[in-house]
Each structure stands twice: as C-alpha cells, then as structure tokens.
Amino acid sequence: MWVVTQAQIEVWLALFWWPFLRIMGTLLSDPVFSNRRTPVRIRVGFAIVLTLVVVPILPPMPTVPVVSPDGMLIAARELIIGLSIGFVMRLVFTAVEMAGHLAGLQMGLGFASFYDPQTSANTLAVAQLMSLLMILLFLSMNGHLMMLRVLLESLVQLPVGQLHLNAKGFQLIANYGGVIFRAGVMLSIPVIAALLITNLSIGVMTRAAPQLNVFAIGFPITLAIGFGTLYYSLPFMVPEIDHLLAEYTRSMGNILSTFGR
Structure with missing residues (x-):
C-alpha cells in the first residue's frame, strides 16, 4: 500500500510553491500581464504552467516546511524578487508614457485626457498612444522573452532558500527610476524643440502684427506641427526603446547580484 506522509507532502509543496510565488510576483507587476483587462485565471494558469516547466531545472529546494516562520520569510522573499523584476520593466513603460505626456502638454492637448484603467487615473491621449506603441514594440522586440530569461536566470542566480535580501538592491531600483525622466525627455525632445521654435515664431509674428489673434492661429499651428x-x-x-530594453537586462543583472550579496 502506497502511503504518503506529511513530510513528503511538504517537500512536494515546497518544490512548486516558492518558484510559483516568484513567477506570480513578476506577472503581477509586469506591464503586459498585470493589465486589469487580463483575466486573473489566465495569469494564474500561465504562472502554474511556467512553474511546472522550470521546476525540473531548478536547484534543490530547502528542507523547510512551507507553513513555518522560515517558510513564510522565504515566500515573502520570492514574492519581492518577482515584483522587482516586473516593476523595473514597468519603469521602462512609464518612461515612454512620460514622453507622451511631455509631448501632449507642449502640443496643447493637456485637456484631451481619458481614463486609463491600468493606472486608475486620467491620462493624456498622446501618452496612451505612446503606451500602445510601447506594447507593440515590446512584443515585436521579444521583450516578453527577455523578461522570461531574466526571471529564469534569477531562479539560478538567487536560488530559493535564503532568508535575506541586500537592501542596496532596493536602492538600485530607486536609482533606476531616473530612467523615467531621462528617457522621457530624450524621446520627446524632437516635439519639444519643434514647438519651441514654433512658439518663438508665433511670438515674433504677433509682435510684428499685433492685430493677429495668437489664440486663433497659435493652437492649430502648434497642433499640426x-x-x-x-x-x-x-x-x-525605436532604437532608443531597444536601448532601454537592453539596459533593463543589464540593470536587472546588477540588481539581482546585489540582492544576493
């Protein structure tokens, strides 16, 4: 008669539970799968399938009961690592959306905003356009495969079982947040420069001919240009976004190595 003991059940559960938490944490913060329009069943099902695929190639799991203080600490650590992997990619998407915000404000479309269910806030139309463009480029450049590679490398680089995370890793994530403003300005510089020249020209025209109505002619010109x-x-x-995705891989490598110190 085949008897299954409590210890065997805990070993089997630990074999899948902790990797599942890291994968699920990535999907919860990933800019594509974390979309509210993506059903929760699809996210959970994809995480389960991916866990079943990667478990055979993982290092041995620690012999720690899942329902124990150490097991809870390991679970929290795995969830934090997964959330960090997806959050850093979220910063890349936010940088492109920031470029759309800056361009839209310079064009005078600050009033043209729509409700974005992803951020639960009103977003400029140009920013939503840039967000959709980023999703298409992300998929066409195999960004989803890039994230899966980073996730699988993290399972080898930071194996399950440790109970600590170096706090300097969170500092690197905070420093990487500067990419939002740096890349946002770089991507929107052509629009900002063109509209700056346009506004200077309109100012010279209204100065030379005061009878011109700057509000009547300024907005259509700035919008068209x-x-x-x-x-x-x-x-x-496109090359700048490709560079951002490559920088994401390098930055995540540094962050994961810092976490493990």
Whole structure:
C-alpha cells in the first residue's frame, strides 16, 4: 500500500510553491500581464504552467516546511524578487508614457485626457498612444522573452532558500527610476524643440502684427506641427526603446547580484 506522509507532502509543496510565488510576483507587476483587462485565471494558469516547466531545472529546494516562520520569510522573499523584476520593466513603460505626456502638454492637448484603467487615473491621449506603441514594440522586440530569461536566470542566480535580501538592491531600483525622466525627455525632445521654435515664431509674428489673434492661429499651428514632428520622429524612437530594453537586462543583472550579496 502506497502511503504518503506529511513530510513528503511538504517537500512536494515546497518544490512548486516558492518558484510559483516568484513567477506570480513578476506577472503581477509586469506591464503586459498585470493589465486589469487580463483575466486573473489566465495569469494564474500561465504562472502554474511556467512553474511546472522550470521546476525540473531548478536547484534543490530547502528542507523547510512551507507553513513555518522560515517558510513564510522565504515566500515573502520570492514574492519581492518577482515584483522587482516586473516593476523595473514597468519603469521602462512609464518612461515612454512620460514622453507622451511631455509631448501632449507642449502640443496643447493637456485637456484631451481619458481614463486609463491600468493606472486608475486620467491620462493624456498622446501618452496612451505612446503606451500602445510601447506594447507593440515590446512584443515585436521579444521583450516578453527577455523578461522570461531574466526571471529564469534569477531562479539560478538567487536560488530559493535564503532568508535575506541586500537592501542596496532596493536602492538600485530607486536609482533606476531616473530612467523615467531621462528617457522621457530624450524621446520627446524632437516635439519639444519643434514647438519651441514654433512658439518663438508665433511670438515674433504677433509682435510684428499685433492685430493677429495668437489664440486663433497659435493652437492649430502648434497642433499640426506637433503631430507632424511626432509622426516623423517615431522611427527614431525605436532604437532608443531597444536601448532601454537592453539596459533593463543589464540593470536587472546588477540588481539581482546585489540582492544576493
């Protein structure tokens, strides 16, 4: 008669539970799978399937009961690591959305905002356009495979079982948040520069001919030049976004190595 003991059940549960938490944490903060329009069943099912695939290649799990103080600490650690992997990629998406915000404000479209269910806030139309563009580029550049590779490397680089995380890793994540403003300005510089020249020209025109109504002619001109500049600058954004994705891989490698020290 085949008898299953409590110890065997705990070993089997630990074999899948802790890797599942890290994978699920990544999917909870990932900019694509964390979308509220993605059903929870799909996220949980994908996490379970991915866990079943990667468990055979993982190092041996620690002999710690899942329902114990040490087991709870390991579970919290795995969830934090997974959330960090997805959160850093979220910063890359936010940088592109920031570029859309800056461009939209310069074009005078600050009033053209819509409710974004992802952030639960009103977002400019240009920012939503840049967000959709980033999702398409992310999938076309195999960004999802890049995130899976980082996740699998983390399971080898930071094996399950340790109870600590170096606090300097969180400092690196906070420092990486500067990419939002740096990349946002770099991506929106063509629109900002073109509209700056346009506004200077409109100012000279109204100064030379005071009878011109700056509000009547200024807004259509800035709107047309802004959209035209944005249209012609889109191809030049692709290499910069590719660089951001490559920088994500390098930064996550540094963050994971710092966590493990």
